[in-house]
Amino acid sequence: MDNHRLDIAAPQMLAVLAILATEHGCTLTAPELIGRIWSDNPPTSAISVLRNHISALRREFDAYGGAGAGFEWLDSTQGGYRLCLPVRFDVVQVEALIAAAEADRRSGAADRAETKLGTARSLWRGDPLVGLPGPWADQERNRLARLRSELGEATICVALDRGRYSVAIMEAQTLVAAEPHRERWHELLMVALSRGGRRVEALNTYRNAHRVLADEFGLSPGPEMVRLHQQLLAAEPPRYAATKLPPDLADFVGRANLVHELTEMLGADTEHRRAIAITGMGGIGKTAFAMHLAHQVRTHYPDGSLYLDLGGTEERPPSADMLLTVALRKIGVGPGELPSDATGRMVLWRNTVTDKRILLILDNARDVDQLTPLLPGVGAAAVLVTSRSSLAELFGARLVPLGVLTTDEARTLLQRLVTTRRLSDEPGAAREILRACGNVPVALHIVGARLATRPHWRLTTVAERLADEHQRLTELTLGNTSVESVFRGSYRLLVPELARAFVLLAFAEALELSVAAVAALLDRERAEAEQFCEALVDHGMLQTPKLGHYRQHDLMRLFARKVADPAQRRELPQALRRLREFYTAPPAGPLFTGERDGTAAPGTTLLMTERRHG
CATH class of the missing domain: 3.40.50.300 (P-loop containing nucleotide triphosphate hydrolases)
Structure with a gap:
């Protein structure tokens, strides 16, 4: 209720409000509320006391929201009671922050994880549900205590990742003091002390834990604590096996x-x-x-x-x-x-x-x-x-x-992202989308994610947009992820001569080129042309279906055309002329046997155009 504090002192009345708030929008019967406040042995006056608490809460609501607010916000329905006010719990935010921090930590972003955990800790003010009676309050206090321990453990792990050993030591000492029977807290304290250069104190932690477990529970330390102790004795830095x-x-x-x-x-x-x-x-x-x-x-x-x-x-x-x-x-x-x-x-x-x-x-x-x-x-x-x-x-x-996915695998991936029904409703469009994506996972993920978040888009429209080769790479973009940015990371590693070869190959209207054809296109000796091609294969930017033959994936070809610089474009007409002459020139003898087996047979004309490539 904004920042307005209700004037409620009675613990049972607070318990009623808390129970209804956690079940926001749901109706709880009188017996359910009584059971959560008084357990299995409620007093004979429990129903009257409950009704008095409900009436008192409604009066508080009336005082804040005006006449009638009490019955509007605290509804009586179907033999029970329901809180209709919007409710926000800090604990829900804390749980989300802990989960997000753990995801950041797994990905190596310990700095972001530390920030999220700091926010979660700032939301934890004092002890929860102090003074509230009944079994429900006891269960909630236990659950929240476990959550606070989980927050503490996450804080220690991130502090260890970031080398903040004093923070990890203080947090671990707090957890040990609160729950001396939990081996996990002793283990974390041993690790934090050891990494902080306090090996003797880490050994003392083990001895104290051993004594507590033996004297109070008749137990011996578990294998992980024993392993840490042995590492300390051997003067090895303990490794946090996470x-x-x-x-x-x-x-x-x-x-x-x-x-x-x-x-x-x-x-x-x-x-x-x-x-x-x-x-x-x-x-x-x-x-x-x-x-x-x-x-x-x-x-x-x-x-x-x-x-x-x-x-x-x-x-x-x-x-x-x-x-x-x-x-x-x-x-x-x-x-x-x-x-x-x-x-x-x-x-x-x-x-x-x-x-x-x-x-x-x-x-x-x-x-x-x-x-x-x-x-x-x-x-x-x-x-x-x-x-x-x-x-x-x-x-x-x-x-x-790794190669591209098979057509069946690509369809399965798209189906998981988009749903089976949408693909079945437009099977032809689905096939065209798969073809345009070339069965490349990153392209399929981009298209699938766009379709999944736009359930009213027709697959046919998307397929038509992807069919335009000049716009396909633009379409294969979602937020900061794009096929073009993925390929650009490889392209910027190429030396100028390899970049030139990569671009010129993309303008050859052929599915596959032999080494001899590449040599003609690049105007280089055959051995040098083969070296360029093999280097591009090693960079993952060219494919070699068989010895001495090369081809580009369709999406890589479109990318190469897009990144062509002015010098490469000026050279393009001559390069295509050399390649056309190579395929149309009459065989000069046995030397040329088998050298024109790219996509054109010897003595035939390779279908090429000198159209202006954008």
Whole structure:
């Protein structure tokens, strides 16, 4: 009621109001209210007392809202009572903030998580439901106490992630004092003290916990507390074995055989594990595939799971030294324990994780050089790498190049996003949308999300807009996500000669080109043209269906045409003329046998135009 405070002193009356508020809009019968206030043995006068409380509440409402407000806001209906006022609870906001903070923390955004938890803590003022009688109030106090403990634990975890050990220690001490029988609080306090350089106090925490558990409950410490104690005795920095993974996609589809094969490999009980490198063009779903695998097998890695974005498509990706620092901090190495030089940090990283049963997800690697310092070496740690680079030089790794989804998989994904009914109502339009998206997951997600949030749009209209190649990339945009921005991250890594080849290939009106045809188009020697093509394949920007033949995905082709600079456009007519002459020139002898088998047979005319490409 805005900021107006009702003048209610009677605890039972407050309990009645609180119960009705938590059941806002629902009718509670008199027996239900009596049971929540007096339990199973209410006094004989309970119904009269309840009615008096209802009347008193209505008078308070009348005093605030005017005559008649009491009966309007506190309704009598169907043998019970219902509060009709709008109600807002701080506790609902606290629960939402804790969940959002945990999602931020899993994605590595500990700073955002800390801000959200700070907001949640500011909403918690004093003890809840003080003085309210009855079993309902007791249950709510217990529930809210658990929520406050959950808030405290989340605060400790984020403080540990951010190296704020004094904050983590104070919060853990508060939880230990409130619930000395909870091993979890003692464990967190041991970790926080150890990371804060207070190893002796961490050992004392273990001894105190051991005494409390033994004297009061006849119990011994659990395996996690024992493990932490052993690490402290061995002077090892305790590692906080937490799963720090982005969430799995609820609508993940496809690649079932590959998922089965790789989950078996990752879940196998072996001392030596190979790195798995998932590669492919931008937007193909590499990160989603890696996250899906990680969530399938994370229970096989008791020492935890760790996600690290290497920022490989950024203009200035993080250095190996910075990435090693972030990785070491995430597994619990304190600032004072970090070696001063990059080599020392790499050695510490490998010594720390190689023999641990830990799952590392190294996402978005630029190339093997950036990746190598983070690889733990041969041991029990498993590594999932994603990259737009082919990572062909990552010897010993299992290379997994991802292609586009099959048509059935693409349809299933779109169906999950848009609903089966809408696709069935316009099957032809659905097929055209799939074709325009080229079965690329990021394009399908964009179209699916737009259709899902616009339930009255017809699929036919969307298909017609996507059919316009000049506007297709513009249509494949949603907020800050677009197919064009995904591809641009790869394009800006190309040296000028590769960028030129990438663009000119896009204007050849051919589904596939041989090396000889590419050499003519680029006006380069055949060996050099092949080197360019193979480099583009390694960048995930060109496909090689068979040795010596190359093609671009339709969406990549549209992107290449869009980013062509003025110099490349000026060169285009001559480049297309060279390619046309290559296909139309008569064979000069055996040397040319098989060199014109792109999309045109030897001696035939390749259908090309010199129309002005926008």
